[in-house]
Amino acid sequence: MKYVFLLALGLLLRMQGFAQDVVTAKRATISFFSSAPLEDISARTDKAVSAINTKTRAIYFKVPINTFEFEQDLMQQHFNSSYMESNKYPNAEFKGNIVDNVDLTKDGTYQVTVAGTLNIHGVDKTYQEKGTITVQGGTLKAHAKFLVKLVDHKIKVPTIVMKHIAEQVEVTVDGNYTGQGK
Numbered sequence: 001m002k003y004v005f006l007l008a009l010g011l012l013l014r015m016q017g018f019a020q021d022v023v024t025a026k027r028a029t030i031s032f033f034s035s036a037p038l039e040d041i042s043a044r045t046d047k048a049v050s051a052i053n054t055k056t057r058a059i060y061f062k063v064p065i066n067t068f069e070f071e072q073d074l075m076q077q078h079f080n081s082s083y084m085e086s087n088k089y090p091n092a093e094f095k096g097n098i099v100d101n102v103d104l105t106k107d108g109t110y111q112v113t114v115a116g117t118l119n120i121h122g123v124d125k126t127y128q129e130k131g132t133i134t135v136q137g138g139t140l141k142a143h144a145k146f147l148v149k150l151v152d153h154k155i156k157v158p159t160i161v162m163k164h165i166a167e168q169v170e171v172t173v174d175g176n177y178t179g180q181g182k
Helices: 002-016 073-083
Strands: 022-035 040-053 058-064 091-098 108-120 123-136 139-149 168-177
Touching (some): 022 058, 040 139, 040 168, 091 123
Antiparallel strands (some): 040 058, 108 123, 139 168
């Protein structure tokens, strides 16, 4: 996990600027909720890593798929082996930018639009979503909620379980960032 974080941070630093402009979230939380006619499904992980360059407003997230935890072990097994194929596609990754011209070095709460590419299940898809970033005393808190359609990322659901799994899931992302240089 530490290696994944260092790799992500290094990539962001190399592509987007200097270390003093980068804040990181070593344990960002990502959860999802799927409501289907026969069953609601939810899962959560706090093993995502993220970085934001406060100068360029570049943002990066990476999460190991097999770290999502479910209420039922069987759901978790099916999620990893049958749907997400986490052995073949071990991570989900987002690379993008905060579109709005906000100064992330100044305290305040900012409603932002983030645009970029989300790779899930080996498939890239462009997203543009709303979120909130709160800056206080050099630390940032980011929050976003958006929908992901399974078909957009070629995640196949067998017909026999279609009433158990929704065609789209609601994804919630939360990160607490530290490390901003002055």
